Amino acid sequence: MSYLELSGLQKRFGNATAVDDVSLGVAKGESVALLGPSGCGKTTTLRMLAGLIDPDRGSIRVDGKDITGLPAHRRNMGYVFQSYALFPHLTVARNVAFGLEERRRAKAEIARQVEEALALVRLSGLGARKPRELSGGQQQRVALARALVIHPSVLLLDESLSNLDAKLRDAMRHEIRSIQRSLGITTLFVTHDQVEALTMCDRIAVMHRGRIAQIGTPEEIYEKPATRFVAEFVGRANALPAERTAEGKVRLWNEALGFAAPAKGAFDVFVRPQRMRILPLSEATGPDAVRVTGRVLRSVFVGDHVEVLVEGAGGQLTVEMPSGSPAPGEGQAVAVVWPVAESRVFARDAA
Ligand SMILES: Nc1ncnc2c1ncn2[C@@H]1O[C@H](COP(=O)(O)OP(=O)(O)O)[C@@H](O)[C@H]1O
Ligand SMILES: [Mg+2]
Known part of the structure; x- marks a missing residue:
């Protein structure tokens, strides 16, 4: 007690x-x-x-x-x-x-x-x-x-x-x-x-x-x-609308991801913006990473970090990069990558 x-x-x-x-x-x-x-x-x-x-x-x-x-x-x-x-x-x-x-x-x-x-x-x-x-x-x-x-x-x-x-x-x-x-x-x-x-x-x-x-x-x-x-x-998060593949896996921005989707209902994938990285399209990623592609809409310098807004097949997301690292230019095609373990799936309507 x-x-x-x-x-x-x-x-x-x-x-x-x-x-x-x-x-x-x-x-x-x-x-x-x-x-x-x-x-x-x-x-x-x-x-x-x-x-x-x-x-x-x-x-x-x-x-x-x-x-x-x-x-x-x-x-x-x-x-x-x-x-x-x-x-x-x-x-x-x-x-x-x-x-x-x-x-x-x-x-x-x-x-x-x-x-x-x-x-x-x-x-x-x-x-x-x-x-x-x-x-x-x-x-x-x-x-x-x-x-x-x-x-x-x-x-x-x-x-x-x-x-x-x-x-x-x-x-x-x-x-x-x-x-x-x-x-x-x-x-x-x-x-x-x-x-x-x-x-x-x-x-x-x-x-x-x-x-x-x-x-x-x-x-x-x-x-x-x-x-x-x-x-x-608590904290900031990207809530990314996702779909279910025929195999019951998560599909995000046209990429099939390795993990299971909820059995029914609309859902989103949540990822913290500072856990995402921006890589050149040519760079390969390992099996433990989620990788989607898009185009940089804009980069905003916010002092201790840079917010990069990326648009892709499924909408927009924000990546937080430490300031000082070179920010990608507007219009540039990029890959956005994060560890699978940083993804959390929540039903759309649930509180
Ligand atoms: N004395 C009261 N009479 C009627 N409604 C109240 C009273 N005190 C609080 N409430 C209502 O109860 C809810 C919770 O209020 P409160 O505990 O003050 O919330 P918080 O401190 O988290 O902002 C609110 O909807 C508020 O309007
Ligand atoms: Mg109060």
Whole structure:
């Protein structure tokens, strides 16, 4: 049994099911990302964990204890809201002290714990300020300190970096991850940002329409997406319409490939653009490679890579080449080649 255990959680609002049978185990000290597009049920899941709303069905356990019916203040969970939700009229120190005052701790102890928490998020000395006198990144740290000061058994973060600019977000990502690791605190964080998910956690649970589509390490999610939705949502992918040969194999751009097609229904072959290579037509390829041919429509320099758009018998695809390598000229006839193992087949209509 995991330290944090969600079993069969469900929540409806009117006729709409926001969270549908979500089960997930998080080990002690582990950081898991709930990744998914807006509206897929991430915040609702987190709010059920924190005790801010009641599930219609299912249970939540921490360290073997069922806490599903406990009120929020008795769950010992640290929650960082998307909006930070700091009290504007209170000082930074009082904001951080809030959870300890609620728990009626002694004054001296509160002062010591607040100092410690502020030091942890590198805000020592700023306790007397009001939130509005801090930058966005600093306010974010106050919210984090307020969540950590109660020594929560579980830390919950809801899109907590989305209000920061790109550079600060990057820095905070690493900082939160290193605090999480050094405290060994069990963490569930919600994000719609795949880079955030891929860099800040041990495992990712991809959510889609209230359900968990796949749970795995960042590598597993990226390399072996279980569904079409996961393949499209995490990372970039070419979705290439394909056909079935009389022998039941995949045919792509008029080339019969060595692997089996689904028994029925329309389907696409998914390939990551950076796993494809462009070769001269004359160059031979081995049996472990897929090879299609086409013509270069255009090459676009995107800084760290070059995007090459190729058109062939079955449509268009994009190849990502490292910049610095010579890009083929427009109109040039080329072969596009990738390892068979980089091809994933998904039904056209399936989510
Ligand atoms: N209090 C509520 N009342 C009615 N519908 C809600 C409420 N909270 C969330 N929803 C709906 O539930 C779905 C999931 O919402 P939410 O959990 O906030 O998604 P996410 O955080 O992934 O963007 C959405 O369709 C949303 O509109
Ligand atoms: Mg949300």
